[in-house]
Amino acid sequence: MVFSIFYMIAAEQADEKVRKVRGTLTVDHLRVSWNKGTTPYLSFFTKLMRPKLARYPPRMIRIPRPPESSYKEPIIAWLYYDAPFSTISGHTNVILDIPGGGFVAMDPRTNDDKLLAWCGKTGLPVLSLDYRKAPEYPYPYALNECYDVYHTLIATRGRCIGLSGAKQPRVIITGDSAGGNLATGVVLMVLQAAGSHTSKWPGQDTLPVPSGLILMYPGLDMNIGNWMTDEQMALIQDRGTRSTNKNILRRKSEDYYKLTPATPHPSDDEEDITSTSPQSTADGTSSNHSHSSGRPILPKIPSAELPSPEMAHRIHSRSNVAEQKASVVSSKPRLLKTRLAMSSMISYFNDRILTPEMMRAMIILYVGPHNRPDFSADFLLSPLLAPEALLADFPKTYFLTGERDPLVDDTVIMAGRLRQAKHNAFVNRKELGLLEKGEIFHEKDHVEVALIPGISHGFLQFVSIFPEGWNHIFRCARWMEETFAKEDREAREGTEWGNRSRHHKRAGTESSGDEDRPLEMSSLRLEKGSSPSRHRRGTRGRRRTTGRGEPDVRRQRSMVSLASEDDLLGRRMKGLAGGLMGMTENDD
Secondary structure, three states: OHHHHHHHHOHHHHHHHHHHHHOOOOHHHHHHHHOHHHOHHHHHHHHHHOOOOOOOOOEEEEEOOOOOOOOOOOEEEEEEOOOOHHHHHHOOEEEEEEOOOOOOOOOHHHHHHHHHHHHHHHOOOEEEEOOOOOOOOOOOHHHHHHHHHHHHHHHOOOHHHOOOOOOOOEEEEEEEOHHHHHHHHHHHHHHHHHHOOOOOOOOOOOOOOOOEEEEEOOOOOOOOOOEOOHHHHHHHHOHHHOOOOHHHHHHHHHHHHOOOOOOOOOOOOOOOOOOOOOEEOOOOOEEOOOOOOOOOOOOOOOHHHOOOOOOOOOOOOHHHHHHHHHHHOOOOOOOOOOOOOEOHHHHOOOOOOOOHHHHHHHHHHHHOOOOOOOOOOOOOOOHHHOOHHHHOOOOEEEEEEEOOOOOHHHHHHHHHHHHHHHHHHHHHHHHOOOOOOOOOOOHHHOEEEEEEOOOOOOHHHHOOOOOHHHHHHHHHHHHHHHHHHHHHHHHHHHHHHHHHHHOOOOOOOOOOOOOOOOOOOEOOOOOOOOOHHHHHHHHOOOOOEOOOOOEOOOOOOEOOOOOOHHHHHHHHHHHHHHHHOOOOHHHO
16 A cells, blocks of 8 residues: 555655565465455455445355356356346346456455446346466366356346246356456357367257457467567558547557657558468469568668668568559558567557566466467467457457557457458358348447557556546446347347248148147057057047147157258158058157
C-alpha cells in the first residue's frame, strides 16, 4: 500500500526498485503484486470509488465436472446476479467470464468492477471461474477446467447455476489477458470436438459454439519473438483494416525512423505496398526471392555503385508501384514483402505493467517443468496458430486492447486471421451457390476491434483511477445485449419461415403416412411353430395395449442406420427371407 502511493508520487525512482525486483521474479512476487486489489485497504477504497452498479453481492458456487471429464474435483466459480436468486431460473442467456492473471494469480473478485457492471447493466447471470493456477496446476489443467464448465453448463441446460433447464442456454464467453487465451482455447476445443467423428457415436450431441466471444487484451502467442513475419504484417496492413491499425503501423515505422531521422517518411498509401507476383527470370522460370520494397522511391543509382545481385534490394519503377497499388485492392489479405518490423512485445520493452521478464516467468510457470510443447504448432497453447478451418467457424468476436499494450500484436493479428478465414468461407459458399449473388461480406458481423489510444495492458483493472475504462466496460455490456438480441431475431425469423413453409406441404393420406417417415427396417420375433401369415392375421385390426389398457405407442426396435443402397437391399432381402423361414434375430 505504501509503495503504491510512493509509485504514484515518484514513478521514476520507484521504477528502479521495481526493476531490481523483476530481475529475480518468483511466483510469490507475481501473486502479491496482482492480488493486492483484494487486500482489505485497497478493496475498501475501491468500493468507495465504485458507482452503485449492483444491489446483490456475488455468490461462490461449485460446478461439477461432466461425466466424460478425466478430472473429478468440482470447479469453484463466482456467480454475479443482480436480483434475488429465486428469479434466475427464468434466464436462458449466460455470460461466462474467464479472468486473467498470467495463469498464476487473480481470482474473479479482482474483477468486481467489470463483473458487477455487466450483471447490473444486462440483468444476466455472469459466471466467473476461479480456475486452478500454475505452477501447482500447469498446462493444460486450467484449460480443461474452463472447457468442463462450459460442457456442464450446456449438458445440464444451466441447472448447475440455477436455471430452469427448459431450454439450452446461450453463452457468451469473455476473457482478459491470460483469460483471453483460455477463452479462445475453449472455443477451439469445442470446434475441434464438433469436427472429430472418432469420439462420437450415434445419438451423441456435440457442444454448440458460443453465441459470442469477447477478448480484452488477450495473450494469444506463447512463442515470444522479436520480429514480425511477412504474413503477420500482411494481416495488419490489409487495406480494409488500415484505418483501425494506423497507429500500430506508425509505431512500427517509428522504430526505424527514430534511428534515421534524415530518411524521408513514406505516405500512408505508399507504405509497405509491394508486388506478390513472382518475377520471371531469363529462362522463363519464376523466382520468389524475398526483397524489401516498403521504402520511399529512391533516385536511380549508377550501375557502378550497385552492390552484388545477391545482396541488392530490387528497386521498382513508378509504373510498377502503380500496378502494385491496384493489385492490393483486394478483399483478401495478401502476402506483402515489408520492411523489418519489431513485435509489440519488444517495442514496448519498458512497459511498466507487463515486461518481457514477467511474460517469460508466466510462460515458464504455466507450461511447467515436465512439459515440452511445440510452440510452433500447439494452437491450444498459442491460439494465434489455430488452423483456418476452425477460425472460419468462430463465433462473432469483439477485441478490446490498448494501442500501447505489449500484447497488441496478438489482437490485430488474430483479428486479421479471423477476418480472412470468414471472408474466404463466404467466398467459397458464394461460389457454390449457397448464398445470393448480391450478398455482401460485412466484417462487423464477424469481427470487431477497438484499440484504445495511449493505453497499456490491464486498464480495466484500475477503472477507479482511469474513469474512461467504464465506457469500455459498458460498451462490452451493450455488445452482449446486441449479440443476444440478434440471435433472438434470427430465431424468430427462422420460426416464421418454418411456419410459412409448413402450409405448402402435401397433406398426408393413409398410404403416404409411412412414406413420409424415415426409412426403417423392423425385425419380427416369431414364436416357434408360428407362421408369418398367422402372425399378421392375429394382429390385424388390433391395437397393442399396455397392462393398464392404454394403447402402446412405443415404436418397434429398429436396426442400425443403413450405410448404403446395397446394404439396404441386402438387409431387406435378409429380413424377408428370415421371416419366411421362421428365423429370428438371435439366430444370427
